[in-house]
Amino acid sequence: xxxxxxxxxxxxxxxxxxxxxxxxxxxxxxxxxxxxxxxxxxxxxxxxxxxxxxxxxxxxxxxxxxxxxxxxxxxxxxxxxxxxxxxxxxxxxxxxxxxxxxxxxxxxxxxxxxxxxxxxxxxxxxxxxxxxxxxxxxxxxxxxxxxxxxxxxxxxxxxxxxxxxxxxxxxxxxxxxxxxxxxxxxxxxxxxxxxxxxxxxxxxxxxxxxxxxxxxxxxxxxxxxxxxxxxxxxxxxxxxxxxxxxxxxxxxxxxxxxxxxxxxxxxxxxxxxxxxxxxxxxxxxxxxxxxxxxxxxxxxxxxxxxxxxxxxxxxxxxxxxxxxxxxxxxxxxxxxxxxxxxxxxxxxxxxxxxxxxxxxxxxxxxxxxxxxxxxxxxxxxxxxxxx
Numbered sequence: 568x569x570x571x572x573x574x575x576x577x578x579x580x581x582x583x584x585x586x587x588x589x590x591x592x593x594x595x596x597x598x599x600x601x602x603x604x605x606x607x608x609x610x611x612x613x614x615x616x617x618x619x620x621x622x623x624x625x626x627x628x629x630x631x632x633x634x635x636x637x638x639x640x641x642x643x644x645x646x647x648x649x650x651x652x653x654x655x656x657x658x659x660x661x662x663x664x665x666x667x668x669x670x671x672x673x674x675x676x677x678x679x680x681x682x683x684x685x686x687x688x689x690x691x692x693x694x695x696x697x698x699x700x701x702x703x704x705x706x707x708x709x710x711x712x713x714x715x716x717x718x719x720x721x722x723x724x725x726x727x728x729x730x731x732x733x734x735x736x737x738x739x740x741x742x743x744x745x746x747x748x749x750x751x752x753x754x755x756x757x758x759x760x761x762x763x764x765x766x767x768x769x770x771x772x773x774x775x776x777x778x779x780x781x782x783x784x785x786x787x788x789x790x791x792x793x794x795x796x797x798x799x800x801x802x803x804x805x806x807x808x809x810x811x812x813x814x815x816x817x818x819x820x821x822x823x824x825x826x827x828x829x830x831x832x833x834x835x836x837x838x839x840x841x842x843x844x845x846x847x848x849x850x851x852x853x854x855x856x857x858x859x860x861x862x863x864x865x866x867x868x869x870x871x872x873x874x875x876x877x878x879x880x881x882x883x884x885x886x887x888x889x890x891x892x893x894x895x896x897x898x899x900x901x902x903x904x905x906x907x908x909x910x911x912x913x914x915x916x917x918x919x920x921x922x923x924x925x926x927x928x929x930x931x932x933x934x935x936x937x938x939x940x941x942x943x944x945x946x947x948x949x950x951x952x953x954x
Contacts, residue, residue, distance in 0.1 A: 617629065618635065665677070673696070676692060704733055712910065718817060722858045739759075752796040780801060781808055784797055852887075860877040861877075867926060
């Protein structure tokens with residue numbers, strides 16, 4: 568039977584090799600970049616610069632690799648996109664696209680290709696082949712209680728690159744090891760590849776398996792899962808269906824690009840018109856179980872980065888604040904500060920502890936603090952030593 572030939576995506580190709588980089592295959596170039604250091608988190612490929620990797624929040628040039636021309640980066644972009652016509656169309660029409668790429672036995676990558684000044688640049692986030700555990704990520708042990716939840720919403724928030732996907736992967740791994748559940752994930756793109764364990768896990772990728780998060784989430788309600796992971800709460804419809812799923816007995820995980828728990832609540836409520844916000848507050852107060860917020864900070868010893876994690880847990884007090892709104896002396900920050908015995912912690916408390924333990928510098932802590940003045944006052948007795 569005849570097969571239809573695959574059409575290469577419409578990414579400009581070089582007419583002829585312009586630099587020595589033309590002799591390096593895409594997989595060889597990426598392998599060299601990844602193997603440069605075990606702590607590489609991102610790969611940056613730009614025209615008129617040699618390839619760079621991010622280490623501990625700083626870009627570092629990979630030695631031995633040549634400066635790339637615009638033709639080189641166009642060739643690399645085409646190789647990474649491959650036969651993914653959807654990504655090629657996005658790049659052509661919108662100027663940027665997301666795709667995934669893998670090198671067997673090395674790593675998987677979340678890839679973004681974009682146009683800039685008429686040329687192509689590439690950013691690749693490394694995704695380890697091994698799914699991280701709580702111990703690998705040094706997550707607060709009280710977060711293991713999430714695996715025992717029967718329903719509700721658990722949100723992991725933070726800026727891009729703060730480790731949200733890794734934290735959720737560790738939670739799914741723990742559930743997979745301890746519960747015989749049906750788990751459905753909806754991701755853009757699929758990052759960690761979860762094997763079937765004690766649980767059965769089905770992973771759906773946006774655009775290739777489903778056109779939107781909302782449609783996949785709605786369909787998941789008919790697929791009998793106990794756990795649903797939605798890669799991101801991108802819009803009002805997705806938020807609303809996620810709350811409905813949690814209210815009908817499902818445990819829902821998702822992420823938001825917000826800096827802390829109070830801003831997360833504000834963001835969710837703000838997605839809805841004023842006339843609906845009271846009802847949404849009531850529903851969110853009853854459905855949320857945890858809001859876990861993350862910030863990655865440079866270690867004082869220069870050996871990579873460490874996550875500072877804030878934990879808001881559903882209690883009678885925090886549900887009341889979500890439902891009725893915050894007031895002076897009745898804030899979610901206050902609840903987290905007072906809720907250590909219930910498993911909560913707030914950013915500034917975590918930062919103070921990390922400074923006193925010599926993990927991060929005082930300057931770094933103050934730069935990431937929720938309330939710089941209060942943290943500075945709390946550390947007024949602290950004398951920093953070198954190293």
